[in-house]
Amino acid sequence: MRIFKWLVSIFVFYxxxxxxxxxxxxxxxxxxxxRWSSVDPSTFMNARQLVLSEDFSNIKNLLFFLSIPFEWIxxxxxxxxxxxxxxxEWASVISKFRPIHxxxxxxxLSLFMSAVSFPLDWISYYISKTYGISVQPFNxxxxxxxxxxxxxxxxxFVIVLVMYWLMSRNQQKWWLHxxxxxxxxxxFLSFIQPVIIDPLYNEFxxxxxxxxxxxxxxxxxxxxxxxxxxxxxxxxxxxKSMNAYVTGIGxxxxxxxxxxxxxxxxxxxxxxxxxxxxxHYVKKHIYIGLAISxxxxxxxxxxxxxxxxxxxxxWGSRLQIYDSRRLASLPLLLLLFSIMSFAITPFTNAYSRxxxxxxxxxxxxxxxxxxxxxxxxxxxxxxxxxxxxxPLLVKIFRYGHPTMLERITTLDVELTKKNKxxxxxxx
Numbered sequence: 001m002r003i004f005k006w007l008v009s010i011f012v013f014y015x016x017x018x019x020x021x022x023x024x025x026x027x028x029x030x031x032x033x034x035r036w037s038s039v040d041p042s043t044f045m046n047a048r049q050l051v052l053s054e055d056f057s058n059i060k061n062l063l064f065f066l067s068i069p070f071e072w073i074x075x076x077x078x079x080x081x082x083x084x085x086x087x088x089e090w091a092s093v094i095s096k097f098r099p100i101h102x103x104x105x106x107x108x109l110s111l112f113m114s115a116v117s118f119p120l121d122w123i124s125y126y127i128s129k130t131y132g133i134s135v136q137p138f139n140x141x142x143x144x145x146x147x148x149x150x151x152x153x154x155x156x157f158v159i160v161l162v163m164y165w166l167m168s169r170n171q172q173k174w175w176l177h178x179x180x181x182x183x184x185x186x187x188f189l190s191f192i193q194p195v196i197i198d199p200l201y202n203e204f205x206x207x208x209x210x211x212x213x214x215x216x217x218x219x220x221x222x223x224x225x226x227x228x229x230x231x232x233x234x235x236x237x238x239x240k241s242m243n244a245y246v247t248g249i250g251x252x253x254x255x256x257x258x259x260x261x262x263x264x265x266x267x268x269x270x271x272x273x274x275x276x277x278x279x280h281y282v283k284k285h286i287y288i289g290l291a292i293s294x295x296x297x298x299x300x301x302x303x304x305x306x307x308x309x310x311x312x313x314x315w316g317s318r319l320q321i322y323d324s325r326r327l328a329s330l331p332l333l334l335l336l337f338s339i340m341s342f343a344i345t346p347f348t349n350a351y352s353r354x355x356x357x358x359x360x361x362x363x364x365x366x367x368x369x370x371x372x373x374x375x376x377x378x379x380x381x382x383x384x385x386x387x388x389x390x391p392l393l394v395k396i397f398r399y400g401h402p403t404m405l406e407r408i409t410t411l412d413v414e415l416t417k418k419n420k421x422x423x424x425x426x427x
Contacts, residue, residue: 003080007073018065022058026391030405039408041388044378053385056131060124061394067120068342074116075335079319079328084109088328102161105327110153121145128239131385136238144238147200155189160330167325175305179298186290194247194254202233207257212267216274219366220255223278230255232262241384244270246277247286265379268372272363276373279362285355292351296344304336345397352400360407373411377404 030040037043041050078084091104125141128134136144162181166174189197198204207213207230216230225246235243235258242261247254255277261270280286311332312324321329364370381388381404388404395403402410 004077007076011069011073014069015062015066018062021393022061022065022391026393028054028387028389028391030389034405034409038374038378038412039388039405041381045382049382049385052131053381053387056127056133056385057387057390057394059127061391061398063120063124063127064398065393067117068338070120071113071117071338072335074113075331075338078109078112078331079321082320083112084331085320085328087112088326091327098165099161102164102327103157105330106153106157106160109330110149110156114149133241133384134239135236140238144201151197151200158185160327164325164327164330171309171325175301179294179301182297183294186294190286190290194256198247202235202238204231204233204256206230207232209262212262212270215267215271216255219271219275220278222366223275223282225255225278225281227255230257232257232259234259236260236263242380244273244277246281264383265376266372268367268369269376269379272367272369272372272376275363275366276359278366279359280355282362283355283358285359288355292348296348300337300340303340304333307336308333342397349396349398349400353402356401357406357410360402360410364411370411374408377407377411380404 034040041053045053087105087108091101091108094104095101125134125136125138129136134141163174163178166177170177207216213230217228220227231254233256235241240260242258242264244255244257244261247256255274257270257274261273265273308324308329311319312321312329316322319332321332323329360373363373380386386404387394388408390399390403401407
């Protein structure tokens with residue numbers, strides 16, 4: 001098939017181009033004026049860690065940039081080869097009752113997409129194991145993969161069932177009705193995630209260090225966060241990476257620390273991280289994120305509706321879609337959503353980086369300890385083998401946080417101001 005050869009050729013050339021960019025052309029060096037400062041990785045990483053961080057980051061970045069067009073190609077081939085249409089036909093043979101028909105079709109599609117993406121998923125897991133970031137046994141990783149499959153399947157089934165029912169009822173305004181229903185659904189998922197979905201993957205227990213919990217809750221009280229407990233999660237069974245977060249909405253708000261964070265950072269650094277995470281709650285970032293997500297979904301659903309109708313009318317026979325209301329059109333919808341999501345990523349990441357900078361500033365104000373912030377980000381970079389100054393395209397498309405270079409430099413400025421002020425007081 002000629003189009004298949006063209007797609008493979010374009011993907012190969014694109015992959016080679018991304019490889020050359022990441023491994024040979026992108027500049028990840030530290031600016032000259034920052035050499036040997038606290039932001040220079042050579043001051044807090046040994047020679048082996050410096051090499052590993054570059055190699056590991058480049059490989060993971062390459063996998064990211066390959067996985068997105070790979071997904072697009074697979075979805076496109078599902079259409080033009082008639083596989084999606086066959087899935088629809090096979091599902092209708094089993095049952096014409098809409099919920100069962102949809103459940104079978106979504107299962108076929110989910111299983112197919114999981115199977116074709118499994119090699120990339122496994123390579124990503126293998127690389128993380130090889131470089132010592134992941135310590136998760138293969139059977140545990142497969143368990144998480146299966147939990148993710150069934151969780152995603154259930155959510156996708158509900159969304160697809162409702163969306164295609166709305167299409168059958170009103171082909172012109174289905175997108176608007178779907179968006180209106182997505183509001184309570186999104187809020188519901190945000191509410192139940194900390195107490196139902198997250199515990200499927202890991203065990204959450206009250207923080208064992210009660211003295212540390214008391215200090216964290218004191219920060220929470222100062223930040224007006226309505227919680228009386230801090231949780232720790234046993235991530236050391238799976239990874240060496242560190243993390244902490246405040247999640248949930250309303251009464252389900254939770255403060256969570258990975259046990260890797262507890263094991264590898266000092267008390268001052270942990271309190272700095274918690275102050276940063278609390279800032280997301282204080283600054284209403286969770287609610288702002290939900291509002292932005294719902295606003296973008298409003299626009300995205302309308303665009304998807306327009307293009308679904310246009311592409312079905314113009315190239316329906318080539319795509320083997322003869323009625324956009326049939327489930328066979330789902331891969332086209334997923335393709336449109338994926339392309340739109342990728343297109344707006346630079347903008348959503350840029351805004352996310354702004355929010356994270358605000359939270360870093362808040363953490364300094366709350367803890368009065370920018371030095372702890374510098375130590376924290378150095379340890380995070382060293383522990384996760386992260387590039388301090390990643391390539392521009394990587395920052396644009398992958399970084400929802402400022403780069404370590406930006407974060408440490410900002411805190412260094414704050415630390416310099418604090419030292420000068422202290423000198424003036426002493427004099």
